[in-house]
Amino acid sequence: xxxxxxxxxxxxxxxxxxxxxxxxxxxxxxxxxxxxxxxxxxxxxxxxxxxxxxxxxxxxxxxxxxxxxxxxxxxxxxxxxxxxxxxxxxxxxxxxxxxxxxxxxxxxxxxxxxxxxxxxxxxxxxxxxxxxxxxxxxxxxxxxxxxxxxxxxxxxxxxxxxxxxxxxxxxxxxxxxxxxxxxxxxxxxxxxxxxxxxxxxxxxxxxxxxxxxxxxxxxxxxxxxxxxxxxxxxxxxxxxxxxxxxxxxxxxxxxxxxxxxxxxxxxxxxxxxxxxxxxxxxxxxxxxxxxxxxxxxxxxxxxxxxxxxxxxxxxxxxxxxxxxxxxxxxxxxxxxxxxxxxxxxxxx
Amino acid sequence: xxxxxxxxxxxxxxxxxxxxxxxxxxxxxxxxxxxxxxxxxxxxxxxxxxxxxxxxxxxxxxxxxxxxxxxxxxxxxxxxxxxxxxxxxxxxxxxxxxxxxxxxxxxxxxxxxxxxxxxxxxxxxxxxxxxxxxxxxxxxxxxxxxxxxxxxxxxxxxxxxxxxxxxxxxxxxxxxxxxxxxxxxxxxxxxxxxxxxxxxxxxxxxxxxxxxxxxxxxxxxxxxxxxxxxxxxxxxxxxxxxxxxxxxxxxxxxxxxxxxxxxxxxxxxxxxxxxxxxxxxxxxxxxxxxxxxxxxxxxxxxxxxxxxxxxxxxxxxx
Numbered sequence: 053x054x055x056x057x058x059x060x061x062x063x064x065x066x067x068x069x070x071x072x073x074x075x076x077x078x079x080x081x082x083x084x085x086x087x088x089x090x091x092x093x094x095x096x097x098x099x100x101x102x103x104x105x106x107x108x109x110x111x112x113x114x115x116x117x118x119x120x121x122x123x124x125x126x127x128x129x130x131x132x133x134x135x136x137x138x139x140x141x142x143x144x145x146x147x148x149x150x151x152x153x154x155x156x157x158x159x160x161x162x163x164x165x166x167x168x169x170x171x172x173x174x175x176x177x178x179x180x181x182x183x184x185x186x187x188x189x190x191x192x193x194x195x196x197x198x199x200x201x202x203x204x205x206x207x208x209x210x211x212x213x214x215x216x217x218x219x220x221x222x223x224x225x226x227x228x229x230x231x232x233x234x235x236x237x238x239x240x241x242x243x244x245x246x247x248x249x250x251x252x253x254x255x256x257x258x259x260x261x262x263x264x265x266x267x268x269x270x271x272x273x274x275x276x277x278x279x280x281x282x283x284x285x286x287x288x289x290x291x292x293x294x295x296x297x298x299x300x301x302x303x304x305x306x307x308x309x310x311x312x313x314x315x316x317x318x319x320x321x322x323x324x325x326x327x328x329x330x331x332x333x334x335x336x337x338x339x340x341x342x343x344x345x346x347x348x349x350x351x352x353x354x355x356x357x358x359x360x361x362x363x364x365x366x367x368x369x370x371x372x373x374x375x376x377x378x379x380x381x382x383x384x385x386x387x388x389x390x391x392x393x394x395x396x397x398x399x400x
Numbered sequence: 401x402x403x404x405x406x407x408x409x410x411x412x413x414x415x416x417x418x419x420x421x422x423x424x425x426x427x428x429x430x431x432x433x434x435x436x437x438x439x440x441x442x443x444x445x446x447x448x449x450x451x452x453x454x455x456x457x458x459x460x461x462x463x464x465x466x467x468x469x470x471x472x473x474x475x476x477x478x479x480x481x482x483x484x485x486x487x488x489x490x491x492x493x494x495x496x497x498x499x500x501x502x503x504x505x506x507x508x509x510x511x512x513x514x515x516x517x518x519x520x521x522x523x524x525x526x527x528x529x530x531x532x533x534x535x536x537x538x539x540x541x542x543x544x545x546x547x548x549x550x551x552x553x554x555x556x557x558x559x560x561x562x563x564x565x566x567x568x569x570x571x572x573x574x575x576x577x578x579x580x581x582x583x584x585x586x587x588x589x590x591x592x593x594x595x596x597x598x599x600x601x602x603x604x605x606x607x608x609x610x611x612x613x614x615x616x617x618x619x620x621x622x623x624x625x626x627x628x629x630x631x632x633x634x635x636x637x638x639x640x641x642x643x644x645x646x647x648x649x650x651x652x653x654x655x656x657x658x659x660x661x662x663x664x665x666x667x668x669x670x671x672x673x674x675x676x677x678x679x680x681x682x683x684x685x686x687x688x689x690x691x692x693x694x695x696x697x698x699x700x701x702x703x704x705x706x707x708x709x710x711x712x713x714x715x716x717x718x
Contacts, residue, residue, distance in 0.1 A: 396486075
C-alpha cells in the first residue's frame with residue numbers, strides 16, 4: 053500500500069470517529085436539554101467532581117482500574133466473537149476466591165505471600181467461571197449470553213449465601229458484608245491517595261499486554277479468525293473452540309483479578325455488591341469503542357469521570373446521581389446509531 | 401390448612417402475573433426473530449411512568465396506558481437501530497437496559513416513596529363464590545385476570561391464526577417470506593412493538609398492583625432477566641413459558657416459607673433458582689436433539705424445542 057493511500061485511510065478513520073464523537077456529544081446534550089438540565093452546568097459539575105483536586109482525581113482512578121481491567125478482558129472475548137455477559141459473575145467469583153485465601157490466616161505463610169496467592173486465586177476463580185460459560189456453550193448448546201447471565205445470578209446467590217452463612221460477621225450477618233480483612237492484607241495507598249498504585253499499575257500492564265497479544269501475536273490473529281469465521285479458521289488449522297475458550301479464560305482471569313483488587317484495595321472485605329456493576333459498564337465501554345483496542349482506555353477514563361463526578365451531583369445541582377448512567381447509555385446508543393447509518397451509506 | 405393452601409395458590413397466580421405479561425411479550429418478539437434484551441430496564445422504566453402518570457392524572461387506566469406506551473417506545477428504539485440500521489440486537493438491547501434503568505431512577509426520583517394509586521381486587525360476580533376455584537382464580541385485580549387471559553390468547557394467535565403463522569415464518573426463514581411477498585422487517589417491527597406493549601404493562605403491574613409504589617429499589621429489579629430466561633425455559637412456546645412463570649411464582653413463595661426453616665439463607669438465594677433451571681433445560685434440549693438418528697428418552701423429547709431459526713440475526717433484503 054503506498055503512502056497516500058495509508059494517509060487517506062487514516063483521514064477517513066479520523067473523520068469517522070470525530071463524527072461519532074460529535075454526534076454522540078450532541079445526543080447527550082439533547083438528552084440533557086430534554087430532561088430540563090443545563091448541559092454546561094452538568095459538565096462542569098462532573099469535571100469538578102472528578103479531576104479538579106488530587107483526592108478526587110485519585111478516586112476517579114480507583115474507578116478506572118476495574119473498568120479498564122474488565123474492558124481488556126472483554127476485548128479478547130469480543131474478538132473471539134463471544135458476548136461475555138457473564139463477566140459480572142467472573143468478577144464476583146474472583147472476589148470470593150481471594151477472600152477465601154485471605155481468610156486462611158492460620159497458614160504459616162508471610163502476609164505478602166498469602167496476598168500474592170490471593171490475587172492469583174482471584175484470577176483462577178474468574179477463569180473457572182469463564183470456563184464454565186465456555187463449556188456450556190461448546191458442549192451444552194447453551195448460548196454464552198444466557199449461560200453467562202445464569203452464572204451471574206448463581207454467583208450472586210453464592211456470595212449472598214457466604215456473607216449470610218459461613219462467612220457472616222461475628223454477631224450479626226448483614227448486607228454490609230463480612231468482617232474487615234486483617235490490615236496486613238490491605239492494598240496500601242500512599243497518604244492522600246484514594247487509589248492503590250499497584251492496582252493502577254496492574255490495570256495499565258493488562259492494557260499493554262492486551263494491545264500486544266491482540267495486535268502483534270499469532271494468537272491474536274487466530275482469535276480474530278475464529279471470531280469472524282470459525283469454519284474458515286478450521287481450514288487453516290485453527291481450532292476455534294480452543295482459541296475461544298482461551299479468550300474466555302483470559303477474560304475470566306482479568307475479571308477475577310478485578311474482583312480480588314476490589315476486595316483487597318477498595319472495600320477490604322467481601323460485600324454482596326462487590327462487582328458494583330463494573331463488568332456490565334465495561335461491556336458498554338467496549339461497545340462504545342466499537343470493539344477496538346486503542347480507544348478503550350480513553351473511554352474507560354470518560355466513564356470513570358462520569359461515575360466519580362456524578363457522586364456530587366445531588367449536592368451541587370440537586371440532581372440524582374443516576375444521571376451518569378443516562379449519559380453513558382445515551383453515548384452508546386447514539387454511537388450505535390452512527391455506526392448503523394455509516395454502514396447503510398457504505399452499502400449505497 | 402385448606403384455606404392456607406388456597407391462599408398460596410392464589411398468591412402464586414397473582415405474583416406471577418407481571419412475569420407472564422413480560423415473558424409472553426418477549427415470546428412474541430422472539431418468535432419473529434428479534435431478541436429484546438432490554439426487558440429489565442423497560443420493566444423498570446414503565447413501572448415508573450405507570451406509577452407517576454397514574455398519580456398525576458389520578459387515573460389507573462392512564463397509568464397502565466402510559467406504561468404500555470413506554471414499552472412501545474423502547475421497543476421502537478430497538479426496532480429502528482437493530483432491525484432497520486442492522487446493529488447487533490444484543491448490543492442495542494443491552495445499552496437500552498442500562499439507559500432505561502437509570503432514566504427510571506432519575507426521572508422517578510421526585511416521586512419516590514410517595515403514596516400513589518393501587519389496583520383493588522375485583523372479585524368476579526357469581527364466579528368468586530365457587531368453592532376452592534373462586535378464591536384461587538376469580539378474586540384478583542384486573543391485571544391478574546389480564547395475565548390469565550393473555551396466555552391462551554397468545555397461544556391461539558401464534559398457532560391458529562394467519563398472522564401468527566406469518567410471524568413464526570419470519571422468525572424461521574425471513575428470506576423465504578421475502579420471496580412470498582411478506583416484508584420481514586415490517587412484520588418484525590410490528591410484533592416487537594406489540595411485545596413492548598406487553599412488557600410495559602408488566603412494569604405497571606408491578607408499580608400499581610403487585611409491589612405498589614416507586615422507590616429505589618422498586619423491587620422489580622432482576623425480573624426482566626428472569627422473564628428472558630423463562631422464554632428459553634419454555635422453549636418459545638407460550639403455554640410452557642406461562643407454566644415456567646407459575647413455577648417461578650411458586651419458587652418465590654416457597655422461598656418465603658423456606659426462610660423459616662433455613663433462616664441463614666437469604667431469600668435472594670431462592671430467587672436465583674430459575675437460572676440453574678434454565679441452563680439445565682437448555683442442556684436437556686441440546687441432549688434431546690436427535691443428531692444420531694437414535695430415539696432419545698421420551699422426557700427429553702417432551703422438553704425439547706427449537707429457537708426460531710433466524711433468532712438474533714438482522715434481516716437485510718439483498
